[in-house]
Amino acid sequence: MILEFFGGRLGATAGAGEHASGEYGEHMRLSDMDADQRAALLAEQEREHQELCGRGLSLNLTRGKPSSEQLDLSNALLELPGSVDLPAGPDVRNYGGLDGLREIREIFGELFMIDPDLLVASDNASLSLMHDCVTYASLHGIAGQQPWSNQQVKFVCPVPGYDRHFAITEHLGIEMIPIPLTDDGVNVEELAALLADEQVKGMWVVPMYGNPSGTVWSREVVEKILALPAAPDFRIFWDNAYGLHHLTDEPAEMLPILDMAAAAGNPDRVFAFASTSKITFAGAGVSFFGSSKTNLDWYRGHTQFRTIGPDKINHWRHAAFFGDAEGVRAHMRKHREQLAPKFALVDEVLSERLGGYGVAEWTKPRGGYFVALRVPNGTASRVVALAKEAGIALTPAGAAHPLRHDPDDAVIRIAPSFPPMDELRPAMEGVATCVLLAAAEQL
DSSP states (O other): HHHHHTOOOOOOSSSSSOEOTEEEEEEEEEEEGOOHHHHHHHHHHHHHHHHHHTTTTTOOOOOOOHHHHHHTTGGGGGSSSSSOOOOOOOOOOOOOOTTTOOHHHHHHHHHHTTGGGEEOOOOSHHHHHHHHHHHHHHOSTTTTTTOGGSOOOEEEEEESSSHHHHHHHHHOOOOEEEEEEEETTTTHHHHHHHHHHHTTEEEEEEEOOOOTTTTOOHHHHHHHHHHOOOOOEEEEEETTTTOOOOOSSSSOOOHHHHHHHTTTOOOTTTEEEETTTSSTTSSSSEEEEEHHHHHHHHHHHHHHHSSSSOOHHHHHHHHHHSHHHHHHHHHHHHHHHHHHHHHHHHHHHHHHTTTSSSSOOOOOBBBOOOEEEEEEETHHHHHHHHHHTTHHHHTTTTTTTTGGTTTTOOOEEEEOOOSSSHHHHHHHHHHHHHHHHHHHHHH
16 A cells, blocks of 8 residues: 555555555565675675766656657657648637647547636646645735735645645745555545644645656545535645556546535635646647636636746647647657656666565556656665766655655655656666665664
């Protein structure tokens, strides 16, 4: 279970994200070794690490960026739009149109199960939209409530989570309250107790293939959360960043989140975000913000002073490139062909090198961009430092927690998407050596 995985106990696990702990390996568990065997293992890993350091490696597993080959899948965008046959409606070459091009909103509204009338298409980064919403709430308040900057404000942060979410709330001086992820979201009773505090105004959620856990939030848990009592200006920041990035033949369920919020009697509770950043060009995509009419009116009321309109030519370009929702699905199957072998390689190397030692667990996600590697408590920082010495860059230990503080010092995020396969294997081999060395040192 994910709860066990992230709770600091090593052992065989399974569930929505699926985990491996080397139960099929043939190595002796470190905890079963005698002193001489542990000393021999330590010496062996020290030799391997010294060899790694002497190879002059320069490998990077830090950020979940699309590879060059993935970006090549969208090169036709560079030739679009190829005519002056403008789409119906206002001239996309001119100012205006805060909601963005209707055609692109219809395509992605179908994919994310959001009414196009309740969806805004903007520029390339959904992170900008999230930052804007938190900033507008801080400066002006939501739903007739006091501005957040005039009061103590707290955000619930499921952990391990997305470091850039936590960076926004940290930057704006918002207190962050960690809550452990479970197999299917978070513990509803624990969350209810937190929401009883009206200073809790927000909650970060990555509902599908979470970063870095691979967690998929279940319909049952989400329905309960949507119905919980909370402050009138409490908002769930629903970041569906990876909802279309499937790695298996059995994709997770896309939830019609705005319909569910309305059915729960809290139609204004959700701010939903998504983008094409990892679908087409990461720096030149389209972002989306979906919410209730009340919330969209609030958003437009403030963003009209920030911009005269988004890049509608890019919206037009993307609509022409995809054609319809099925065009996006076909495009994502091409991404999967490139990504799935990399995730399989990560599991293969970790299983071969760490299987049976009882010193690591890792997720086997059904989608998304990351693998969460859990090492013995107190060793994640040491693993990252050892990897750096060997020329292998890892995301800093603690990055998946608010204020970069993992109380267990145990979770490391692996991002296998960007390196080519011939670099990914030696990088993961090196990571495995560092995990074993750090564990042997500790024992």
